[in-house]
Amino acid sequence: MRPFLLQVAAVTLINLKSIPQRFWLSLSTVVAVALVVMVLLTFLAMSYGFQKTLSGTGAADVAIALRGxxxxxxxxxxxxxxxxxxxxxxxxxxxxxxxxxxxxxxxxxxxxxxxxxxxxxxxxxxxxxxxxxxxxxxxxxxxxxxxxxxxxxxxxxxxxxxxxxxxxxxxxxxxxxxxxxxxxxxxxxxxxxxxxxxxxxxxxxxxxxxxxxxxxxxxxxxxxxxxxxxxxxxxxxxxxKLDVKTEQDFYAEQSGQTTDLIQKLGWPLAIAMAFGALAGALNTMYSSVAARAVEIATLRAIGFGGTPAFIGTLVESLLLSVIGGIIGAVATWLIFDGFTTSTLGASFTQVVFSFHLSPALVLQGVGLALVVGLVGGLFPAIRAARQPIVAGLAG
Amino acid sequence: MSDHALVRLEGVTKGFVKGQESIAIFKALDLAIPTGDFVAVMGPSGSGKTTLLNLLGGIDHVDAGAITVAGQRIDGLSENALARYRAANVGFVFQFYNLMPMLTAAQNVELPLLLTPLKKAQRRTHVETALAVVGLADRAKHYPREMSGGQQQRVAIARAIVSDPKILLCDEPTGDLDRATADEILGVLQTLNRELGKTIVMVTHDPAAARYAKRTLHLDKGQFFEKDLAA
Known part of the structure; x- marks a missing residue:
C-alpha cells in the first residue's frame, strides 16, 4: 500500500509542478470555474439574504390572524x-x-x-x-x-x-x-x-x-x-373566518416563493455555465495529459501503475477547480456579502435585504466546482492511465 | 541456446498493421543473453531494434512465442504484473533521457525506489550511491535544465540502476550527444557491465558505440546476425 501511495504522491507532485508549463490554459479553467461559482453564489446569497430577512422577522410566540x-x-x-x-x-x-x-x-x-x-x-x-x-x-x-x-x-x-x-x-x-x-x-x-x-x-x-x-x-x-x-x-x-398562524410560519411562507424563484433562476444558470467551464476543464486536462505523455509513459516504463497516473490527473483537475471555486467564493463574498438591495415581497412592497453568503452556501459553490473538476478530469485521467507506453514514449 | 540465459526469446513473432497491410518485424526470433552480457543491437531503421527493447522491457506484447527474463515468462502477463516486472527487473535508458524536468536529479533518481518498500533514509542512501556511480554526487539538487546533455544522461543511467535491476535496456543512449560525451556515457555503461556485472542490451546506430559492448547483434529482416566489432 505504501509504495502505491508514494507513486500517487509522486505522479501528483509531477503533475502539479508542471502546471506552470500550461499556465494560461490552467488559468482559463480556474477563471471559468470561478465565474460559475460566482454566479451561483450570488444568486444563493441573494436568496439566503432575502430568506434570512423574512424568517428573522417572525416569532414563534406571536400569532397573526388574517382573513381566511x-x-x-x-x-x-x-x-x-x-x-x-x-x-x-x-x-x-x-x-x-x-x-x-x-x-x-x-x-x-x-x-x-x-x-x-x-x-x-x-x-x-x-x-x-x-x-x-x-x-x-x-x-x-x-x-x-x-x-x-x-x-x-x-x-x-x-x-x-x-x-x-x-x-x-x-x-x-x-x-x-x-x-x-x-x-x-x-x-x-x-x-x-x-x-x-x-x-x-x-x-x-x-x-x-x-x-x-x-x-x-x-x-x-x-x-x-x-x-x-x-x-x-x-x-x-x-x-x-380567519386563519391564525405564528408570525414565524407566516414569514416563512412569505419568503418561500421569492427564495424559490431566485434559486430556480440561480441553479440552472450556474449549471448552464458549468457546462462551459466543464469544456474548459476537459480541454485543459486533455492538453495536460498530451503535454505529459512522455513523462507518464516514462513513469510507467519505470514500473509505475496506470492508477497513479489516473489519480494524479484527477487530482490536478480537482485542484484547479477547487482553486477556481475558492476564488469565486471569495470574490462573491468581497463584492456581494452585505450588499443591500430591495425587491418586491409577497405584498407587492419593497423588502430591503442584504446578500448573505453563509459557509453552507460556500460549500455548495465549492461542491459545484468539485463536480466540474471531477467530470472534467475523469476522461483525461482515463486516457492517462490507458495510454500505451510505447505510444507515449514516441511522444 | 544457453540454459542459463538471463534473457531468452523463443519463436518470437511480432508485426504491426499499416492500413490494410500486415507487416512482420520478427518471425520466430530466437535469442539468448546470459547474465553479465553487454549486447549492442544494430540494424537499419525499421528493423525492430526498439521493438526488441520494448518486448524485453514488457512495454509491448509479442504476437507469438515466449520471452523469459530471469526465469519469468513475461509474455502474456497482465499490465499490472508487467509493471511489477519492470519495477523489479528492468532499468530503461532513453535517447532523450526522459527526466522529469520539474524534479531534481536526486528526485528523478529516486522515482524507481518509490516502487519499493524502502524507507526515506534508505532511498536517500541508494540515490546518493547511484549518483556517485555515474559521477554526479555533487549535482543531486540540480534540475535537468541546469545540466548538460551528458549529465542528464548520467542521471538517467543512475535512475536506471538505482533499484539494482537485472537488466539495463538502453535505446540509443548516445544518439543525442557529441562524440566525447557519448564516449563518457558509454564508458559509464561499460563500467557498470564490467565492474558491477550489469547485463546491458543497447540499441545503437553508431558502430563506435557498439564497440563498447561485448558483442554486437545485427538485426535485419527479422533475424539476428552476430558480428564482432570490438576488434
Whole structure:
C-alpha cells in the first residue's frame, strides 16, 4: 500500500509542478470555474439574504390572524368586531395594565423613491395599534421617538430610511394625500419591519379612509404552545373566518416563493455555465495529459501503475477547480456579502435585504466546482492511465 | 541456446498493421543473453531494434512465442504484473533521457525506489550511491535544465540502476550527444557491465558505440546476425 501511495504522491507532485508549463490554459479553467461559482453564489446569497430577512422577522410566540385564505397582509381584511373577539381569545399574553397584548393593523402601499436609482417603488405603510411595538420583539427606536397616537407622525425602519429618499429624521413626506412627519427611526433585529413605515393605526384609517376595518391582528402569546388554543377558539366561532398562524410560519411562507424563484433562476444558470467551464476543464486536462505523455509513459516504463497516473490527473483537475471555486467564493463574498438591495415581497412592497453568503452556501459553490473538476478530469485521467507506453514514449 | 540465459526469446513473432497491410518485424526470433552480457543491437531503421527493447522491457506484447527474463515468462502477463516486472527487473535508458524536468536529479533518481518498500533514509542512501556511480554526487539538487546533455544522461543511467535491476535496456543512449560525451556515457555503461556485472542490451546506430559492448547483434529482416566489432 505504501509504495502505491508514494507513486500517487509522486505522479501528483509531477503533475502539479508542471502546471506552470500550461499556465494560461490552467488559468482559463480556474477563471471559468470561478465565474460559475460566482454566479451561483450570488444568486444563493441573494436568496439566503432575502430568506434570512423574512424568517428573522417572525416569532414563534406571536400569532397573526388574517382573513381566511389570504396569502398576504395586503389581501386580508379583518373587521373591528373580529379584532375585539380575538382580543378576548385564550392564550394571549397581557401587558402591565392587564390588557391583552394585541395590535390590529392596516397594511397599505405608498409611493417612495429609491435613492440609488431615483425610480419609484412601492413602500409599505403599516398602521399599528398602541401595542404594535410591544407585541413584537426587538423593536428599538434608534433615533428620534415613537409617533404620538392620533398624529400625522411616522417612524421608519432603518433599512427603508437608508434605501429610500425623503425619510430622514424630521423630514415631512407625502403619503397618500396627506403630509406626515418622520419622528423616529427604528430597528427590528434586521427583520422585514425595517423596510416599513409605521404610523398610528387610527390615524392611517382616518387619513386613508379605511375607518372600519384592519388587515391583520397580531397577538403576543403566553407561549408558542398557546397558539393551539387560540386557533381552536377562532375555528369554533363562526364569526371569525380567519386563519391564525405564528408570525414565524407566516414569514416563512412569505419568503418561500421569492427564495424559490431566485434559486430556480440561480441553479440552472450556474449549471448552464458549468457546462462551459466543464469544456474548459476537459480541454485543459486533455492538453495536460498530451503535454505529459512522455513523462507518464516514462513513469510507467519505470514500473509505475496506470492508477497513479489516473489519480494524479484527477487530482490536478480537482485542484484547479477547487482553486477556481475558492476564488469565486471569495470574490462573491468581497463584492456581494452585505450588499443591500430591495425587491418586491409577497405584498407587492419593497423588502430591503442584504446578500448573505453563509459557509453552507460556500460549500455548495465549492461542491459545484468539485463536480466540474471531477467530470472534467475523469476522461483525461482515463486516457492517462490507458495510454500505451510505447505510444507515449514516441511522444 | 544457453540454459542459463538471463534473457531468452523463443519463436518470437511480432508485426504491426499499416492500413490494410500486415507487416512482420520478427518471425520466430530466437535469442539468448546470459547474465553479465553487454549486447549492442544494430540494424537499419525499421528493423525492430526498439521493438526488441520494448518486448524485453514488457512495454509491448509479442504476437507469438515466449520471452523469459530471469526465469519469468513475461509474455502474456497482465499490465499490472508487467509493471511489477519492470519495477523489479528492468532499468530503461532513453535517447532523450526522459527526466522529469520539474524534479531534481536526486528526485528523478529516486522515482524507481518509490516502487519499493524502502524507507526515506534508505532511498536517500541508494540515490546518493547511484549518483556517485555515474559521477554526479555533487549535482543531486540540480534540475535537468541546469545540466548538460551528458549529465542528464548520467542521471538517467543512475535512475536506471538505482533499484539494482537485472537488466539495463538502453535505446540509443548516445544518439543525442557529441562524440566525447557519448564516449563518457558509454564508458559509464561499460563500467557498470564490467565492474558491477550489469547485463546491458543497447540499441545503437553508431558502430563506435557498439564497440563498447561485448558483442554486437545485427538485426535485419527479422533475424539476428552476430558480428564482432570490438576488434
Amino acid at each position: 385564505g389570504a396569502a398576504a397582509e395586503i389581501n386580508s381584511a379583518v373587521t373591528r368586531d373580529q379584532v375585539r373577539l380575538i382580543e378576548e381569545g385564550p392564550g394571549i399574553d397581557r401587558g402591565a395594565d392587564g390588557r391583552p397584548l394585541t395590535s390590529a393593523e392596516l397594511y397599505l402601499v405608498v409611493d417612495g423613491v429609491k435613492r440609488s436609482t431615483g425610480t419609484k417603488a412601492n413602500l409599505p405603510l403599516r398602521g399599528v395599534g398602541r401595542d404594535g411595538a410591544n407585541v413584537r420583539k426587538g423593536i428599538t427606536i434608534q433615533a428620534g421617538r415613537m409617533f404620538a397616537p392620533g398624529s400625522n407622525e411616522v417612524v421608519v425602519g432603518k433599512s427603508l430610511a437608508s434605501e429610500f429618499a425623503g425619510f430622514d429624521l424630521g423630514q415631512t413626506v407625502k403619503l397618500g394625500t396627506s403630509q406626515w412627519t418622520v419622528v423616529g427611526v427604528f430597528t427590528a433585529d434586521g427583520g422585514v419591519f425595517e423596510s416599513e413605515i409605521w404610523a398610528d393605526a387610527p390615524a392611517v384609517q382616518s387619513l386613508f379612509k379605511r375607518e372600519n376595518y384592519f388587515q391583520t391582528v397580531r397577538a403576543r402569546l403566553e407561549s408558542p404552545a398557546a397558539l393551539a388554543s387560540l386557533k381552536q377558539y377562532v375555528e369554533s366561532d363562526p364569526r371569525l
